[in-house]
Amino acid sequence: PDYNPWRPVTDPVALKTLGKMGEEVCELGSAISRCIIQGVDGKEPVTGKPNRLWLLEEMADVAANGQLVVELLAVTEDEYQFMLERMNSKIAKLREWHRMA
Numbered sequence: 182p183d184y185n186p187w188r189p190v191t192d193p194v195a196l197k198t199l200g201k202m203g204e205e206v207c208e209l210g211s212a213i214s215r216c217i218i219q220g221v222d223g224k225e226p227v228t229g230k231p232n233r234l235w236l237l238e239e240m241a242d243v244a245a246n247g248q249l250v251v252e253l254l255a256v257t258e259d260e261y262q263f264m265l266e267r268m269n270s271k272i273a274k275l276r277e278w279h280r281m282a
Contacts, residue, residue, distance in 0.1 A: 198253045202246040209239040 190196055212235045215223070223232045251261070 195253055198246070198249050202243075202250050205239065205242040205246050209236075209243050212236045212239040 190199065212232070215225075216232045216236055219232055221233050221236065224230060225232070225235065251264075256264070
């Protein structure tokens with residue numbers, strides 16, 4: 182049979198939504214790296230933009246895009262509840278991990 186399990190995304194809105202999410206996640210990674218290298222209270226050398234501000238902007242952009250992905254995927258109430266439970270579990274585990282430092 183010619184069955185192919187790979188079904189790439191072809192819908193233009195889905196491509197834009199997921200692509201933008203990937204872009205914003207990468208930008209957040211860059212902001213995090215800059216904060217690690219220069220410190221949260223440091224500034225971008227050319228523009229003078231505070232690293233803290235850039236980090237907050239990118240966190241907001243990822244959160245906004247996350248909501249759009251939730252809408253794109255038509256996440257059900259049960260799936261959303263699963264996500265909230267996963268978030269709370271991850272927070273608890275990370276707080277425990279932070280205490281080990």
